[in-house]
Amino acid sequence: MNNETIPQVDPPKAVVEARGLDLTFQTKDSPIQALKDVSLTIEQGDFVSFIGPSGCGKTTFLRCIAALEQPTGGNLTVNGMTPDEARRSRAYGYVFQAAGLYPWRTIAKNIKLPLEIMGYSRADQDERVKKVLQLVDLEGFGGKFPWQLSGGMQQRASIARALAFDADILLMDEPFGALDEIVRDHLNEQLLKLWERTNKTIAFVTHSIPEAVYLSTRIVVMSPRPGRITDVIESPLPKERPLDIRDTPEFLEVAHRVREGLRAGHAYDD
Amino acid sequence: MMAWVFGSLLFWAAAWALNVRLSRLSAPWVRFFVPALFGMTVIIVWEGMVRGFGVNPVLLPAPSAIAATFVGEIPTLWGDLVQTFFKGALSGYVIGCTAGVLTAIAVDRSPFLQRGLLPVGNFVAALPIVGMAPILVMWFGFGWQSKAAVVVVMVFFPMLVNAVEGLRASETMQRDLMHTYAATPGQGLRKLRLPAAMPFIFNGLKICTTLALIGAIVAEFFGSPIKGMGFRISTEVGRLALDMVWAEIVVAAIVGSAFYGAVALAERVITFWHPSQRG
Incomplete structure (x- = not known):
């Protein structure tokens, strides 16, 4: 690893910047708060995973970035523009x-x-x-x-x-959720190679802890009712990741921390 | 005389036995031969009964008599066909179906039209055709134009309803995808909504083929020049020339089936991707 010796010319550029983002859906029975006070910065070249149980707002947050949903509060910019301007300038693939x-x-x-x-x-x-x-x-x-x-x-x-x-941003909403384990492993591996080759910024929503840990440079743990961020984990894993990295202690440690974060954020009240 | 009756019944029994045997085979020609043999049996039993029991030709002419009239009157039948089908039904079908689809697109774009136009369309569709036809003949004259107008009224609403339904058929995800591409409404329509609507549009087009023929024939009962299938049927009934009426019915059946078949064939080609057509 001699990555550290290469001098960083540009400071990392913020691609997605969310500050105190709120989103409340008006439903027939009662308003549902899908996102509450979500603040996050995604930088150029990041691979950020969003993980959490159903209803934690991970997909909603992704849809906000894509201007498919309108936040009801807070501030969100994509490439320094509003999400809708970013959509019009075709800033991302979904x-x-x-x-x-x-x-x-x-x-x-x-x-x-x-x-x-x-x-x-x-x-x-x-x-x-x-x-x-x-x-x-x-x-x-x-x-x-x-x-x-x-x-x-x-x-x-x-x-x-x-x-x-x-588009230099790739937004992926559980793209491999419906696939079996073997195909999923294969596609995860390919996705990492692709990310390396294209240097895109990727925001990736998933249900799977191993998938999140294997793919990401950062893992955002979310919890439901209301949807919020409970932990942001910087991955210590190297950029080069063969599939069997998943058996190393470092990998298991990160996975453990994600699991703890999920458990802490999940109130078993129903 | 009884020989005709028994002969035809014997043919029926033989054909039945043959079809039972053939239906066990899986050769491709069997699929066409079995129904063909069945149709032939119906005609032969019909012929045998009419001859054997000496049925009055006004009640039921023999198939051979109908065939003879058909062959002898081909120029007349052709003239009627051109008048009723190609001029009246087909032009009304094209105008009515096009208008239906275009209106559906407008309705789809505008909630105002959706609330205002669909109930009106529903109302027009509920008007009885035998009431509308004489009025439209008064308005548009005895020529084929009034028949086309009746057909337009008949096919417009079924086409509209099917097309509106079809334009809603694209999935939310597919529409979201167009949104992320910042596609214009026109691009969304051309590349997603219309192709997705095609199975529904063809459903409407198929229903309208039979409606168009019925509409054009019935409208001629209320006034037409001295040609046309509806005109011929109503006048020949008056002259008790039922063989001619049957000949017109044969023409209507052939043309109606061919029309429906042509639309169904176009459907197979255009919506080849739909699960119902993949086969």
Whole structure:
């Protein structure tokens, strides 16, 4: 590890900055506070995981960054802009829980969808599709329709779709939640390599402690009712992470701390 | 005379036995042969009964008599078909269905129209066609234009309802995705909402094929030039020439099935991706 000897030229740039963020949903019965006083800074090149039980607001926070939800209080900037301005300037790619590919389009055409909307040239589109298909290990599947592929391949295609355009933020909402353990391990490994190669900033929502610890540079532990941040853990793990790092004491220690944080924040009152 | 009755019953029994055997086979031609044989049996029993019992041709003409009229009157039948189907039904179908889809897009964009227009559409759809048809014939004249107008009134609402439903069919996640791309409403419509609506739109288009033919034929009962399938049916009934009426019915059945089949074929090609079409 001689990373420390390289002089840092630029101070890390804040990509997402949340200060005292509140969000209350008005429902028929009673208002539900989904986020309460959430403050967090995500820096350029970070891989931040959000972990917590259902209803802790991790997905809501991600959707706030994507301007899919409007916070009711506090301050949130993305690349120094409001989330909606960031959305209009196409600052991020969003990967949803399900692949959400359009069944009438081939995989290649699905990946082209954002490119068509954003007005990339034909030649550029083809080149980018080729590049991202390679990145997610789906070469040769561009002509297939989504329903002809397995769930894991579909999810990889949806990641490729989010990578195809020049957004330096990748927002991922439990992208591997519906996949089995083996596929998930494989995709986690690929995602880390991809993050290293592309130097994107990634915000990643998950239910899984090993997944969060394996992937992240920082782990944000959240707890429900109201959704809030209970712990932020800086990972001591090196950037280079083979799958078997998960058996090292350092890994287990971080996992333990995450578990403790989850337990402390979770009131078993129901 | 009884030979006709027994002969046809014998054919029925033989065809039945054959079909029972054939239906156990899985060769591809069986799928077409079994229903064809069944249809042939119906016609032969019909022919045998009519001849054997000497049924009055006004009540029920023999299939052979209908076939003879059909062949002999092809120029007339063709003229009627052009008048009723190609001019009246088809133009009304195209205008009504297009208007239905365009209105659905407008309704989808505007909550105001959704509240105001859908109930009005519902109201128009509830008007009885036999009441509307004479009024529209008064307004648009005896020519095919009034028949097209009746068809428009008939197909507009089913098409509207199906298309509105279809435009809501895209999933929240797919719409969120378009939102994250900062897609314009037009792009969202072209690249997501319309393709997702296609199975519903085709459902409406299929329902409207039969409505269009019925509407155009019925509208001719209330006034038309001296051609058209509806005109022919109403006048030939008056002349007790039931073989001609049956010949028109045969034409209507063939054209109606072909029309429906063509739309269903287009559906297979365009919505190949839908689970109901993947097969």
